[in-house]
Amino acid sequence: MFIDEAEITVIAGRGGDGKVAFYPNKSGVSGGNGGKGGDVYATATSNISQLVSFLERSEYKGENGGPGGENKRNGLNGKDLFLKMPIGTTIIDIATQKEITLNKEGFQVLLCRGGKGGFGNAEFKSPTNQTPRNAQPGREGQLRKFKLILKLIADFGFIGLPNAGKSSLLNVLTAANVKTANYPFTTLEPNLGAFGNKILADVPGLIEGASLGKGLGIKFLKHIEKVNLIFHCISVESEDIIADYKTVIKELSGYNVKLIDKKSIILLTKVDLSDQTEVLKKVKQLKKFGQDVLAISIFDEKSLHILKKIISP
Numbered sequence: 001m002f003i004d005e006a007e008i009t010v011i012a013g014r015g016g017d018g019k020v021a022f023y024p025n026k027s028g029v030s031g032g033n034g035g036k037g038g039d040v041y042a043t044a045t046s047n048i049s050q051l052v053s054f055l056e057r058s059e060y061k062g063e064n065g066g067p068g069g070e071n072k073r074n075g076l077n078g079k080d081l082f083l084k085m086p087i088g089t090t091i092i093d094i095a096t097q098k099e100i101t102l103n104k105e106g107f108q109v110l111l112c113r114g115g116k117g118g119f120g121n122a123e124f125k126s127p128t129n130q131t132p133r134n135a136q137p138g139r140e141g142q143l144r145k146f147k148l149i150l151k152l153i154a155d156f157g158f159i160g161l162p163n164a165g166k167s168s169l170l171n172v173l174t175a176a177n178v179k180t181a182n183y184p185f186t187t188l189e190p191n192l193g194a195f196g197n198k199i200l201a202d203v204p205g206l207i208e209g210a211s212l213g214k215g216l217g218i219k220f221l222k223h224i225e226k227v228n229l230i231f232h233c234i235s236v237e238s239e240d241i242i243a244d245y246k247t248v249i250k251e252l253s254g255y256n257v258k259l260i261d262k263k264s265i266i267l268l269t270k271v272d273l274s275d276q277t278e279v280l281k282k283v284k285q286l287k288k289f290g291q292d293v294l295a296i297s298i299f300d301e302k303s304l305h306i307l308k309k310i311i312s313p
Contacts, residue, residue, distance in 0.1 A: 006054035006148045007094070012062040012112035012141025013037025013078035018120035019068035020135045029131060030072050031121035035065030037114030037141040038078030042091055044102035045084045046174065046194035051150050054085075062112065065138055068120040078114055085148065087194055092147040104197070111146065115139035154192060154201035154226070156311060158267075159252075160233035161244055165269035165298075167191065169233070170202040172298045173308070196312045201227065225256060229310075230264040234286070236274045236295075241282050245289060265292045265310065272297040 016034025023030045040062045060083060066075030085091070085102055091109065092099040100109055118136030125132055158166040174193025191202040238244050245266070252259040266286050271279045279295050286293045294310075296303040 005150070006051060007058065007145065008054050008148065009059045009143070009145050010040050010083075010112045011060070011143045012040050012114040014064045014140050015115035015117040015138025016065035016067045016075035016078075017137045018118035018123070018135035019070065019075075020121045020133055021070040022131070023071075029120075029122045029125050030070050031135055032068030032070070032073040032075065033120050033123065034068050034117030034136075034138045035075035035077040036117050037065045037138065038062030038080045039110060039114045040081045040083065040112040042085050042089075042102065042109050042111055043082050044087045044089070044105055044107040046087060046105050047084070050084050050086050051089065051148060054148060062114050062141055065114070065117045067138075068117070068135070072120070072122050074120075075117055077117075080114075082108075083111070086150055086192075087197075088150055088199075090149045092149065094145040094147055105194070112142035112144055115141040155198045156229050156231060157201045157203055157227040158231045158233055159203050160248060160269075161235075161238075164233040164235045164244075165267075166202045166233050168298050169231075169267070169269070169296070169307075170200055172304065173311070174200060195308070198311055200311070225259065228263070230259075230262050231267050232264050232291070233267045233269050235269050236271050236279060236282060241268075241285060245286065265294060267307075268293060268295045270297060271295045271303075272299050 015037045018034050019031035021031040062081045063078035065078045068075050087102055087105055090099050090101045116139045118138045121132045121135045160166055170193050173195050193200050234241050234244050268282055283293050283295055
């Protein structure tokens with residue numbers, strides 16, 4: 001599922017409490033300091049569907065620091081928490097309205113700083129107080145609320161009838177991990193994935209009458225209006241590839257005639273399921289439409305390499 005907006009609460013870890021302790025026979029103070037609370041970071045990932053996890057859970061906490069121990073042992077620092085967010089996510093602090101965008105994979109930003117650990121009683125020893133009996137509590141970590149907005153315009157769009165192999169191609173090219181199965185309408189919402197710095201969109205299967213609201217309707221066609229290149233997927237299993245091609249073209253023009261003028265490449269998919277003679281025959285048929293045609297299979301590294309070069313030359 002493609003989600004483009006969410007709100008979360010982030011709480012960094014609390015610092016550990018300082019310890020009140022003494023060496024045996026009260027020969028001196030030995031209380032250690034508490035550990036620092038864990039920070040919380042946002043880190044950019046190429047998995048565009050990652051934002052959906054922030055709808056399932058809205059609060060995130062860093063690990064608390066450990067308490068100080070005896071013999072001046074300091075508490076363990078809390079582990080930092082890293083929240084994975086898709087490239088292109090804008091993070092807005094709801095209180096201040098300050099914002100930052102995760103614009104490249106691996107980019108990292110500190111969201112909340114962990115609280116400092118409290119001092120143990122050994123830190124309070126002085127010439128006038130050799131046996132202090134007080135320690136300091138750990139400080140609370142920062143608490144902030146954020147709005148997450150994913151602003152993406154896909155560079156490439158995969159279109160075609162249901163079960164044309166669009167989602168499988170997206171999965172093999174990116175980390176989208178889209179659900180696939182051998183029946184129509186596996187994809188019920190647009191799926192996005194990143195190949196390097198290029199965004200790929202898998203648009204749910206079109207059927208005859210989609211531009212008039214049939215099937216999944218036209219609400220997904222808007223996702224290919226701004227793509228730079230359309231990949232028109234047609235399964236080699238089709239009994240009438242010409243009719244399949246014309247059906248999709250008709251629906252595109254019915255929605256927005258300008259879509260027909262967009263640069264496109266026909267992908268004859270799932271060619272591992274057919275013999276070479278049949279593949280060549282269908283490629284020849286499709287070339288009559290004046291488009292470049294690429295026979296491709298997710299199990300054929302050579303054809304995938306060609307597709308990858310087209311996406312990221």
